[in-house]
Amino acid sequence: KQEVTQIPAALSVPEGENLVLNCSFTDSAIYNLQWFRQDPGKGLTSLLLIQSSQREQTSGRLNASLDKSSGRSTLYIAASQPGDSATYLCAVIHNFNKFYFGSGTKLNVKP
Amino acid sequence: ETGVTQSPTHLIKTRGQQVTLRCSSQSGHNTVSWYQQALGQGPQFIFQYYREEENGRGNFPPRFSGLQFPNYSSELNVNALELDDSALYLCASSFMGRAEAFFGQGTRLTVV
Numbered sequence: 217k218q219e220v221t222q223i224p225a226a227l228s229v230p231e232g233e234n235l236v237l238n239c240s241f242t243d244s245a246i247y248n249l250q251w252f253r254q255d256p257g258k259g260l261t262s263l264l265l266i267q268s269s270q271r272e273q274t275s276g277r278l279n280a281s282l283d284k285s286s287g288r289s290t291l292y293i294a295a296s297q298p299g300d301s302a303t304y305l306c307a308v309i310h311n312f313n314k315f316y317f318g319s320g321t322k323l324n325v326k327p
Numbered sequence: 328e329t330g331v332t333q334s335p336t337h338l339i340k341t342r343g344q345q346v347t348l349r350c351s352s353q354s355g356h357n358t359v360s361w362y363q364q365a366l367g368q369g370p371q372f373i374f375q376y377y378r379e380e381e382n383g384r385g386n387f388p389p390r391f392s393g394l395q396f397p398n399y400s401s402e403l404n405v406n407a408l409e410l411d412d413s414a415l416y417l418c419a420s421s422f423m424g425r426a427e428a429f430f431g432q433g434t435r436l437t438v439v
Binding site: 220247248250252258259262305313316317318 | 371
């Protein structure tokens with residue numbers, strides 16, 4: 217059974233800091249891995265999708281890496297801004313598009 | 328915008344009642360999955376529909392049921408509502424064989 221863990225559960229940083237969010241999973245037989253952002257009371261916004269054959273993906277200030285053999289992914293956010301404050305969810309994608317989510321990291325970026 | 332639409336956006340029901348949530352999938356997608364997200368948790372897989380048939384189910388009781396229609400839109404039905412059913416319900420639209428999905432904005436269900 218796939219289990220996805222995200223560390224830390226919560227993080228508070230001053231504006232401008234670079235930060236790393238961690239995601240680990242127990243079953244490495246995944247197709248893809250996807251990072252999402254969720255604002256309070258809202259749905260999921262896709263940030264980055266990493267296919268299983270890829271090692272990383274970049275979009276603007278975001279960079280996500282994937283190491284299937286060790287069951288780990290990281291999301292790197294450069295030069296954090298108050299608008300980055302949200303919950304970040306990691307999801308591994310198995311056969312037939314089934315997603316397994318972690319519980320998220322709640323990020324607060326202080327002005 | 329993902330092209331996935333859920334209705335209603337918010338809903339309040341009384342314990343013991345029944346509820347139907349709806350999802351319109353993105354054009355060209357033939358698979359819809361439903362997820363339950365309790366407060367402070369990540370979404371949990373409820374079930375998936377592919378070409379109008381259930382194609383996998385998570386650890387949810389039979390009072391959670393669903394339908395997929397010929398246009399690939401979908402419904403999630405929950406009978407005999409319990410307080411713990413209060414959650415954000417998300418649907419995800421995808422094309423079978425492509426390992427990515429697009430999520431709707433969710434329906435917030437409150438059971439009182």
